[in-house]
Amino acid sequence: MSARLLRALVNLLLGLALGFLVVAAAILVGAPLLGEPLLSQWPVLAPQPDPAWQVSVAGIEAAVTLGQGVLSVEHSGYGWHWALRVVDFAISGALLMVGLWLLRRFTGEVGDGLPFSSGSAKRLRWVGLILVAFPLWQALRDLLWHTMLKGELSQQGLALVSPFQSQTSNAFQLQLSVDWGFAVTGLLLLVVAEAFRVGVALREENEEII
Amino acid sequence: MAIVVRLDVMMARRKMSLNELSARVGVSVTNLSLLKTGKAKGVRFSTLEAICRALECQPGDLLEHEEDSQ
Numbered sequence: 001m002s003a004r005l006l007r008a009l010v011n012l013l014l015g016l017a018l019g020f021l022v023v024a025a026a027i028l029v030g031a032p033l034l035g036e037p038l039l040s041q042w043p044v045l046a047p048q049p050d051p052a053w054q055v056s057v058a059g060i061e062a063a064v065t066l067g068q069g070v071l072s073v074e075h076s077g078y079g080w081h082w083a084l085r086v087v088d089f090a091i092s093g094a095l096l097m098v099g100l101w102l103l104r105r106f107t108g109e110v111g112d113g114l115p116f117s118s119g120s121a122k123r124l125r126w127v128g129l130i131l132v133a134f135p136l137w138q139a140l141r142d143l144l145w146h147t148m149l150k151g152e153l154s155q156q157g158l159a160l161v162s163p164f165q166s167q168t169s170n171a172f173q174l175q176l177s178v179d180w181g182f183a184v185t186g187l188l189l190l191v192v193a194e195a196f197r198v199g200v201a202l203r204e205e206n207e208e209i210i
Numbered sequence: 211m212a213i214v215v216r217l218d219v220m221m222a223r224r225k226m227s228l229n230e231l232s233a234r235v236g237v238s239v240t241n242l243s244l245l246k247t248g249k250a251k252g253v254r255f256s257t258l259e260a261i262c263r264a265l266e267c268q269p270g271d272l273l274e275h276e277e278d279s280q
Contacts, residue, residue: 208251
């Protein structure tokens with residue numbers, strides 16, 4: 001793929017991401033004003049199916065096993081749910097936009113025929129760090145949500161445990177919705193950035209030899 | 211630096227300016243100036259050969275080893 005095409009692709013992605021963030025911000029701000037609920041979802045596991053779900057029919061025995069599912073929470077108004085979503089939106093959006101912007105600058109330098117500059121190596125390293133940081137933020141965000149939801153929903157009779165707690169028979173275990181693929185890609189980019197840094201040092205040394 | 215470049219001495223002997231040497235050797239005046247002032251990290255054999263040809267001298271006339279003063 002040529003550098004020009006790559007840059008066009010990154011520009012397109014940047015535009016789409018910006019558009020998506022504007023729409024998401026409008027929904028985030030506007031939904032509580034219009035009285036519309038915001039929906040949040042987390043995967044849950046049921047460690048042991050409830051015996052009440054088993055049915056016996058003459059000749060056969062069938063069991064419904066609810067092993068995993070999705071916990072959906074609808075929340076309205078400007079409470080802590082909303083505040084946490086705003087924080088998530090701000091941090092995830094900032095990571096996305098900064099990452100794409102740095103990638104745009106990098107592809108620009110590649111297009112100009114100057115990929116081995118100290119700036120490009122630094123930008124590549126930052127993109128890698130952002131990709132590593134993103135799933136960590138997702139995990140932290142989920143743990144914050146889990147802590148707050150456990151407190152609220154246990155009062156309503158729904159037993160929830162965090163991903164690191166031991167499972168009990170009648171409790172649903174909340175799972176982290178984290179994409180560790182970002183971290184792996186980020187680590188690969190950090191390796192490439194280090195190779196670029198060495199390349200920059202070699203180029204600079206080569207330039208000092210006449 | 212242990213290796214000292216005596217390019218200025220040879221240029222003076224041949225009465226050749228930096229611009230003229232640059233044109234003959236095909237190395238920029240900036241790089242020749244860096245070489246002359248001892249600020250270059252190294253010199254390629256091809257550059258050395260071109261300078262020797264232009265100044266009609268041997269590499270030993272251009273480079274000299276000096277003991278580092280402690």
